[in-house]
Amino acid sequence: MGVESLADVLFSEIDVRMECVEEVEGRMVVFAVACGRPPRCPDCRSRGSRVHSSYERRIADLPLGGRLLAVQLRVRRFFCDHGYCQRRTFVEQVDRLSERYRRSSTELARWQRAVAVELGGRPAERLCRTLGLAAGRTRLLSLLTEPVAPARAPRVLGVDEFAFRRGRRYGTVLVDAERGEVVDVLPDRDSETFAAWLTAHPGAQIICRDRATAFSRAVRQAAPEAVEVADRWHLLHNLSAAVEKTCHQHRACLRKHAEDQQPPPVPVELAVLGDLPPQQPPATQMVERTRQRHAEIHRLLDARWTISAIARRLNLDRKTVRRFKTTDIDTLLVSSRDRRPVGVFAPFRAHATALFTASGGCITAPKALVQLRELGYQGHVLAVRKHFAALRSGTAEPVRADVPSPRKITSWIMRPHDRLADRDQERLLKVRLACPDIARACDLARTFHDLTTHRRGHLLMDWIREAEREAPAPLHSFAGYLRHDLDAVTAGLTLPWSSGSTEGHVCRVKAIKRAMFGRASFRLLRIRILTRS
Numbered sequence: 001m002g003v004e005s006l007a008d009v010l011f012s013e014i015d016v017r018m019e020c021v022e023e024v025e026g027r028m029v030v031f032a033v034a035c036g037r038p039p040r041c042p043d044c045r046s047r048g049s050r051v052h053s054s055y056e057r058r059i060a061d062l063p064l065g066g067r068l069l070a071v072q073l074r075v076r077r078f079f080c081d082h083g084y085c086q087r088r089t090f091v092e093q094v095d096r097l098s099e100r101y102r103r104s105s106t107e108l109a110r111w112q113r114a115v116a117v118e119l120g121g122r123p124a125e126r127l128c129r130t131l132g133l134a135a136g137r138t139r140l141l142s143l144l145t146e147p148v149a150p151a152r153a154p155r156v157l158g159v160d161e162f163a164f165r166r167g168r169r170y171g172t173v174l175v176d177a178e179r180g181e182v183v184d185v186l187p188d189r190d191s192e193t194f195a196a197w198l199t200a201h202p203g204a205q206i207i208c209r210d211r212a213t214a215f216s217r218a219v220r221q222a223a224p225e226a227v228e229v230a231d232r233w234h235l236l237h238n239l240s241a242a243v244e245k246t247c248h249q250h251r252a253c254l255r256k257h258a259e260d261q262q263p264p265p266v267p268v269e270l271a272v273l274g275d276l277p278p279q280q281p282p283a284t285q286m287v288e289r290t291r292q293r294h295a296e297i298h299r300l301l302d303a304r305w306t307i308s309a310i311a312r313r314l315n316l317d318r319k320t321v322r323r324f325k326t327t328d329i330d331t332l333l334v335s336s337r338d339r340r341p342v343g344v345f346a347p348f349r350a351h352a353t354a355l356f357t358a359s360g361g362c363i364t365a366p367k368a369l370v371q372l373r374e375l376g377y378q379g380h381v382l383a384v385r386k387h388f389a390a391l392r393s394g395t396a397e398p399v400r401a402d403v404p405s406p407r408k409i410t411s412w413i414m415r416p417h418d419r420l421a422d423r424d425q426e427r428l429l430k431v432r433l434a435c436p437d438i439a440r441a442c443d444l445a446r447t448f449h450d451l452t453t454h455r456r457g458h459l460l461m462d463w464i465r466e467a468e469r470e471a472p473a474p475l476h477s478f479a480g481y482l483r484h485d486l487d488a489v490t491a492g493l494t495l496p497w498s499s500g501s502t503e504g505h506v507c508r509v510k511a512i513k514r515a516m517f518g519r520a521s522f523r524l525l526r527i528r529i530l531t532r533s
Helices: 003-010 106-119 122-131 137-142 191-200 213-222 232-249 251-260 268-273 285-302 307-314 318-326 329-338 346-358 365-374 381-393 406-414 422-434 436-453 457-470 473-484 486-492 500-515 522-531
Strands: 016-024 027-034 051-064 067-079 089-091 156-165 169-176 181-186 206-209 227-230
Touching (some): 003 016, 122 137, 227 232, 232 436, 232 473, 232 486, 307 318, 436 457, 500 522
Parallel strands (some): 206 227
Antiparallel strands (some): 067 089
């Protein structure tokens, strides 16, 4: 390739005359001279007419053919002949090639900035080293400049929090819900900070938020004319938590109803042996830990400790401490026992127990496995062996009636009826027959789900009155929360806006934050969030 052809590739439509190409210290160096029109003074904007001097500057450029490339550019210094300008001389800059105080070409700087936006400091430095783009992390981060926040807030503003460190420090992300773009990022989630931002950036007519009281307080203070919209997903999530708590409280009804039903079938030849004597639930490690934790938390509560102080003392989350404070010990123990994995062996536990009893404890696991295979068991012999060992030591858990967990029942209730399998519909019907309170909670939850799906906010007040009159205690409390935030909830069940795009940006913020390993400043995190939105 000749010098003319190489010049067409490197300096197409750039006012530069290429002289020669040399290899210096393992890199290609292109010697060129700026030959454009005399530039204008950066202060008074008058065009230069007299050349003061010239000098050479080396500018790093994009790699060419896998080899490092630099441009040895000769530029001119001009006099400023304007009498009132304080600047006496200035240097010409070649458009699309050089900039003041920068030793890399405009195109190389654009590439480096794009890499820094996507990866940050050290990861961007490693990638640039692989691609042959010479740049350190400090230089890469210096290319990132803070975008200018708009003077006015968007018409539809979404606000939500995100965690710098979960349970300790939080920030706030503000999103234009109409365009789906991040507007700004705040360093905390305090109502004062958000209220100050709303005061400095007026114009928000609709504000989509979750159930956080800090955001609601800031809106009432700084933008009282704006319409608050409570997010529908958070409303359904809170309703699901109330339904699950109802199922927890009435689990005894379900177990009693299941135990009154016909026990699981036992082989005819073993039915005469009778059932095993009832056993107490085994003192598993999780059950004992639940008892100790409940006793310790209530001991500190009796000593007038706050929830936050107890959480710091026991190294627990505040929500865990609050759950142990408000939930009785029987419900907690049932929940801890229900966390054991069911596995494929659970439906055959009664048959294995009957085989063990019939043989007087002499049957081996492989022999029992043969008979269990005929009944449809597809698991491993190890599960049978462990069950027999527990029977011999007296620590085996008694065969319990098949009672679905509160979370499973909640999933059946909150799912649309037409999306439930036939077997799940049958099991939910049995649960409704076993406990009238769960049946009432199911009816109310499905009615509220219908209001949310079809945005029938004008019927919300009727639902609240009905829930406060006949609902179980958890749904009664949920209805009280809705009444407390009635305007925002009604708007959420009426208007088409929600916090969906805001939640999506929160997930993206978490990915950016975790890729930086928590070592970056808030300024760098804010720049990367705003430039990548």
